[in-house]
Amino acid sequence: MPLLTIATFLPILGGLALIALPVRSARVAHGLSITVTGLVFLITLAIWSRGIVPGGFAQVEEIAWIPAIGAAYRLGLDGLSLPLVLLTSLLFLLSAIYSARISERVPSYVVLMLMLETASLGSFMALDGLLFYVFFEVSLVGMYFMIAGWGYEDRQRAALMFFLYTLLGSLPLLLAIIGLYLSSGTFDMRAWIDAPPLAGLGAMLALIAMLFTFAVKIPAFPVHTWLPAAHVQAPTAGSVILAGVMLKFGTYGLVRFALQMTPETFTRAGVVILAFGVFSALYGAFAALAQSDLKKMIAYTSVNHMGYVVMGVAVAALASDPAIRVVALDGAALQMISHGLVTGALFFLVGMLQDRAHIRDMGDFGGLLGRVPWLGWAFVVSAFASLGLPGLAHFPAEFQIFLATLNTQPWAVVAIIAIVVTAGLYLRAIAAVFLGEPNEKWAAMPDLGRREMLVIVPLLFLTVLVGVAPSWLLNMIHTTMASLSF
Amino acid sequence: MGRDLPFLIPEILLSLAVVAMLIAEMVRMARLALWFGLAGLAVATLATLPLLTADTTVFGGTYRIDLLSGWAKLILLPGTAMALLLARAEIAGQQREGSVYSLLCLVTLGALMLAGSGDMMLLVLGVVLTGLGSFALVAYPRDDAATEAGMKYLVFGAVTGSVMIYGLTFWFGGAGSTLFSDLGALEDKPLIAIAGLTAVIVGLGYKASLVPFHFWAPDAYDGAPVSVAAYLSVITKVAALFAFAQVLRDLPVESNWPLVIAMISAVTMTYGYLTALVQTNLVRLIAYSSIAQTGYFLMGIVALGTSAFAIPGLIVLGAAYVAMNLGAFAIILLAGRGLDDIRGFGRRRPAAGVAMVVFLLSLTGIPPLFGFVGKVYLFGAAIDAGYLWLAVIGILNSVLALGVYLRIVVPMYQSAPEATKSFDKPSPRALTAVIGVTAVLTLCMGLLAGLLPG
Numbered sequence: 001m002p003l004l005t006i007a008t009f010l011p012i013l014g015g016l017a018l019i020a021l022p023v024r025s026a027r028v029a030h031g032l033s034i035t036v037t038g039l040v041f042l043i044t045l046a047i048w049s050r051g052i053v054p055g056g057f058a059q060v061e062e063i064a065w066i067p068a069i070g071a072a073y074r075l076g077l078d079g080l081s082l083p084l085v086l087l088t089s090l091l092f093l094l095s096a097i098y099s100a101r102i103s104e105r106v107p108s109y110v111v112l113m114l115m116l117e118t119a120s121l122g123s124f125m126a127l128d129g130l131l132f133y134v135f136f137e138v139s140l141v142g143m144y145f146m147i148a149g150w151g152y153e154d155r156q157r158a159a160l161m162f163f164l165y166t167l168l169g170s171l172p173l174l175l176a177i178i179g180l181y182l183s184s185g186t187f188d189m190r191a192w193i194d195a196p197p198l199a200g201l202g203a204m205l206a207l208i209a210m211l212f213t214f215a216v217k218i219p220a221f222p223v224h225t226w227l228p229a230a231h232v233q234a235p236t237a238g239s240v241i242l243a244g245v246m247l248k249f250g251t252y253g254l255v256r257f258a259l260q261m262t263p264e265t266f267t268r269a270g271v272v273i274l275a276f277g278v279f280s281a282l283y284g285a286f287a288a289l290a291q292s293d294l295k296k297m298i299a300y301t302s303v304n305h306m307g308y309v310v311m312g313v314a315v316a317a318l319a320s321d322p323a324i325r326v327v328a329l330d331g332a333a334l335q336m337i338s339h340g341l342v343t344g345a346l347f348f349l350v351g352m353l354q355d356r357a358h359i360r361d362m363g364d365f366g367g368l369l370g371r372v373p374w375l376g377w378a379f380v381v382s383a384f385a386s387l388g389l390p391g392l393a394h395f396p397a398e399f400q401i402f403l404a405t406l407n408t409q410p411w412a413v414v415a416i417i418a419i420v421v422t423a424g425l426y427l428r429a430i431a432a433v434f435l436g437e438p439n440e441k442w443a444a445m446p447d448l449g450r451r452e453m454l455v456i457v458p459l460l461f462l463t464v465l466v467g468v469a470p471s472w473l474l475n476m477i478h479t480t481m482a483s484l485s486f
Numbered sequence: 487m488g489r490d491l492p493f494l495i496p497e498i499l500l501s502l503a504v505v506a507m508l509i510a511e512m513v514r515m516a517r518l519a520l521w522f523g524l525a526g527l528a529v530a531t532l533a534t535l536p537l538l539t540a541d542t543t544v545f546g547g548t549y550r551i552d553l554l555s556g557w558a559k560l561i562l563l564p565g566t567a568m569a570l571l572l573a574r575a576e577i578a579g580q581q582r583e584g585s586v587y588s589l590l591c592l593v594t595l596g597a598l599m600l601a602g603s604g605d606m607m608l609l610v611l612g613v614v615l616t617g618l619g620s621f622a623l624v625a626y627p628r629d630d631a632a633t634e635a636g637m638k639y640l641v642f643g644a645v646t647g648s649v650m651i652y653g654l655t656f657w658f659g660g661a662g663s664t665l666f667s668d669l670g671a672l673e674d675k676p677l678i679a680i681a682g683l684t685a686v687i688v689g690l691g692y693k694a695s696l697v698p699f700h701f702w703a704p705d706a707y708d709g710a711p712v713s714v715a716a717y718l719s720v721i722t723k724v725a726a727l728f729a730f731a732q733v734l735r736d737l738p739v740e741s742n743w744p745l746v747i748a749m750i751s752a753v754t755m756t757y758g759y760l761t762a763l764v765q766t767n768l769v770r771l772i773a774y775s776s777i778a779q780t781g782y783f784l785m786g787i788v789a790l791g792t793s794a795f796a797i798p799g800l801i802v803l804g805a806a807y808v809a810m811n812l813g814a815f816a817i818i819l820l821a822g823r824g825l826d827d828i829r830g831f832g833r834r835r836p837a838a839g840v841a842m843v844v845f846l847l848s849l850t851g852i853p854p855l856f857g858f859v860g861k862v863y864l865f866g867a868a869i870d871a872g873y874l875w876l877a878v879i880g881i882l883n884s885v886l887a888l889g890v891y892l893r894i895v896v897p898m899y900q901s902a903p904e905a906t907k908s909f910d911k912p913s914p915r916a917l918t919a920v921i922g923v924t925a926v927l928t929l930c931m932g933l934l935a936g937l938l939p940g
Contacts, residue, residue: 065933065935066859066935068798069795069863069866130862133853134853134854134858137852137853137858138852138853138854140852141847141852148896148899149899156896160892160896163888163892164885164888164889167852167884167885167888168882168885171881171882171884171885172881174862174865174881175865175869175874175877175878175881178862178865178866178869178877179869181866182866182869182870205874
């Protein structure tokens with residue numbers, strides 16, 4: 001059975017079915033959304049159980065599309081994309097459950113959400129350059145309408161900025177894809193990876209184009225400015241998808257396209273890329289420190305965490321020892337998943353807090369731990385995970401990245417300062433919101449409900465599981481990374 | 487001669503249909519004229535299918551039956567049928583209704599001649615035939631705005647037409663023949679080649695509304711009925727661009743004409759979108775966006791002869807452009823001409839709203855819509871021909887384009903002020919049909935792009 005295709009297109013088919021339904025009440029729409037995303041999650045579990053193979057792509061599905069120019073519908077998986085696919089289907093399921101509280105124009109919301117899931121899964125599984133680009137861009141359209149339609153106060157401006165910024169960001173990738181195509185005669189990404197078709201100036205131009213695209217998406221300094229605006233204005237589920245899934249397009253593309261398709265040029269530019277990664281990590285941490293808006297603060301910590309991923313990939317390119325190279329890539333890939341789990345949880349929690357209080361400025365809260373212990377402890381655990389505490393999800397990832405960095409480019413370890421800063425800012429946030437004098441204004445704040453528990457508990461469980469016993473996930477990643485040739 | 491006629495069946499059928507339409511109009515049966523037109527266009531389209539693989543010329547090389555002219559028929563004939571339906575929705579019951587239908591079909595006949603021209607005389611004939619009909623169509627409403635627009639259009643057309651004829655005499659003198667296939671003889675006469683080229687750029691550039699020969703377009707579109715504006719923005723424009731390709735295909739590149747066209751392309755798209763950014767009238771906004779779109783077509787013309795993607799790119803973007811631009815005009819016909827008129831449109835008319843979003847995103851070039859496929863081909867052609875900088879400018883303009891089109895999308899989903907005229911009045915069936923067909927084409931042909939020539 002073509003499970004990859006089914007998983008990719010089931011959501012959008014569900015959306016179309018919803019449009020066709022005669023009764024489109026909020027209940028029906030949310031029920032359909034949860035059912036479809038739940039089914040997709042089960043299908044991705046089945047895909048996982050089928051496994052992957054070292055050195056290359058598994059479970060490939062291929063159909064001719066535009067034979068005249070060598071573009072085809074090609075899907076497949078390896079150890080880099082499979083964990084991301086699992087993360088995507090999980091986060092969409094949880095977002096669907098969380099979103100059941102939305103009451104405004106529900107059918108449109110659900111259709112957009114499902115369209116986004118198709119685009120996200122397709123982006124991670126596409127093995128055809130043109131197809132990847134199609135999914136990649138569709139996700140922008142979906143997110144634009146999501147922010148513009150269901151966001152907060154200043155949503156129109158934020159949505160516009162997001163769309164223009166990321167479209168400007170993604171178009172250079174199209175040039176790079178066309179360049180790769182013209183020099184190889186096919187859009188098959190496997191062919192581009194096996195025998196990188198570009199060399200010299202062409203490869204350098206393509207790499208610059210790709211780095212620009214993915215840097216905007218990741219987002220890395222100095223093209224990150226769309227992120228805080230988009231995150232703050234996006235609806236909660238939108239923030240979760242944006243941070244948990246869509247930022248990963250950037251880091252995924254960094255490995256899949258930039259590193260694998262222009263490997264030599266990437267190595268030559270490695271130190272510059274590493275420097276950008278280090279600076280992003282530091283910048284993100286310090287910028288987050290300056291925020292009092294909880295959502296904005298978490299948005300900036302994404303810049304910080306994704307900076308580590310960039311560092312990991314750059315170190316992998318620079319490392320001469322293959323063992324170190326694998327450690328760096330393992331760490332970078334694991335960091336993507338950890339960030340999805342932890343930041344997903346944090347955005348959900350801030351969203352839940354905002355649902356209750358309708359504000360997100362940390363100064364307006366206080367002593368909430370006694371009032372809403374479940375919400376409070378969930379936030380504390382996620383925050384500790386986000387600052388890289390051992391035993392929680394980010395630690396094994398960041399440890400491997402820093403280990404490889406120390407081994408290859410010791411100067412870059414200066415980024416470790418960012419971890420200290422992050423620790424400081426999270427402790428400050430916890431102290432301001434959950435400890436200290438209880439603010440009487442929130443005396444009647446209810447704790448997490450059943451639906452909210454259902455959303456948070458799986459993420460916390462996985463955060464701890466990945467922190468304590470990451471081997472099940474790392475093995476999957478390692479299978480591919482150990483055989484990555486570049 | 488006997489051999490030639492079977493290749494001309496579509497043109498002959500269309501001419502017969504036009505004659506029948508004129509007769510129907512004479513006896514004041516506008517509906518009958520419409521049906522004759524639709525039937526003639528449908529039959530002519532079907533008659534094109536067997537000719538699609540032909541690659542030959544008729545009448546001593548003056549008229550080309552090739553991939554470009556075959557697809558021109560396949561695109562322009564159904565496009566004209568759509569325009570007829572739009573016109574029906576807009577002017578049903580008005581005086582001289584039938585003459586609009588006949589003129590539309592007659593201009594299309596000229597458009598087909600343009601797209602297949604292999605000879606200078608035929609090119610001139612095509613320009614005149616499309617021109618004369620279009621002037622009358624623009625001035626149809628007989629009010630001040632329309633008369634002014636028609637007049638401007640006519641004067642502009644007369645001047646540029648004469649310049650073109652004058653310049654073509656240089657080519658004739660230099661090459662010793664009026665056939666474009668003999669233009670190779672100009673290889674060592676670059677000055678003559680450039681003199682003629684300049685004239686052709688003026689003549690066809692006016693028809694295709696390239697910057698700086700675009701001034702008539704926004705006024706003419708705005709003065710004319712919306713359906714006529716829709717027609718002029720797609721049918722005569724695509725025909726002129728295809729004619730451009732037919733002419734330049736044989737011109738030796740020694741005169742470095744691709745660079746000239748590339749510069750015009752860059753200026754046209756940038757100017758078009760920048761000007762569209764400040765329009766508040768939807769028809770003028772789309773008019774400037776159509777000018778910008780012409781710039782993208784020129785990327786294909788730049789790469790003629792150097793890239794195998796040039797001709798398929800022109801055809802694919804041509805087909806996409808006809809579908810999406812007609813669709814956008816159909817929505818304007820439904821919603822109104824002002825940018826304010828469309829406020830709340832998407833909320834009141836969800837299906838039509840989604841269709842408009844599809845048209846506009848396709849015009850921007852967002853995948854997987856039809857317009858995206860055309861642009862990929864043309865970007866590929868430009869890069870293939872060594873014009874990476876042009877592709878970069880094209881891409882930067884796509885961002886500008888998004889800004890332009892979001893200016894329509896954003897108010898569509900804001901809540902409508904109470905006092906707006908109702909969007910709830912039922913739309914004519916003809917209009918619904920056009921919107922439906924163009925939306926489905928725009929949405930699906932991107933995925934089915936394998937069916938198109940490559």
